[in-house]
Amino acid sequence: MPIFITYASYSHAGVKGMLKKPENRTGPVKALLEKVGGRLISFYVTTGRNDVVVISEAPDGTDAVAVGMAVAASGAVSDVETVRAWTAEDFVAITEKAAELTGVYTPPGG
Numbered sequence: 488m489p490i491f492i493t494y495a496s497y498s499h500a501g502v503k504g505m506l507k508k509p510e511n512r513t514g515p516v517k518a519l520l521e522k523v524g525g526r527l528i529s530f531y532v533t534t535g536r537n538d539v540v541v542i543s544e545a546p547d548g549t550d551a552v553a554v555g556m557a558v559a560a561s562g563a564v565s566d567v568e569t570v571r572a573w574t575a576e577d578f579v580a581i582t583e584k585a586a587e588l589t590g591v592y593t594p595p596g597g
Contacts, residue, residue: 488525488526488544488545488546489544489545489546489547489548489551489571490528490542490543490544490571490572490573490574491542491543491544491545491548491551491569491570491571491572492540492541492542492569492570492572493539493540493541493542493543493551493554493555493567493568493569493570494536494537494539494540494566494567494568494569494570495537495538495539495541495555495558495559495564495565495566495567495568496536496537496538496539496564496565496566497538497539497563497564497565498562498563498564498565500562500563501562501563501564504563512530512539513527513530516530516541516558517530519554519557519558520543520545520554523545523546523550523553523554524545524546524550525543525544525545525546525550525551525554526543526544526545527541527542527543528542528543528544529541529542530542537566538564539564542572548569548571551569551571552569554569555567555568555569
């Protein structure tokens with residue numbers, strides 16, 4: 488299954504909810520991913536630009552994006568960004584394909 492990395496920040500409402508009832512949020516995220524046929528690999532609370540980093544597997548990008556949208560719709564998080572990740576080994580095939588395409592594209596003004 489494809490691997491996805493999701494970054495998010497807690498909204499003011501999300502922070503208030505955490506302070507009202509401090510709890511580990513791994514379970515709800517895991518359950519949501521399982522609902523779309525995915526799997527939680529890692530869940531981190533971080534400092535810096537993002538408050539949360541989730542590494543997961545999902546059947547495809549639409550499932551991963553739908554999970555992020557569902558969580559954002561709750562109002563608890565904002566600035567949700569989900570990106571696809573590849574292992575270095577898997578990425579070799581992509582670079583080989585790109586090498587075959589080099590020179591085929593004509594840039595604007597070219």
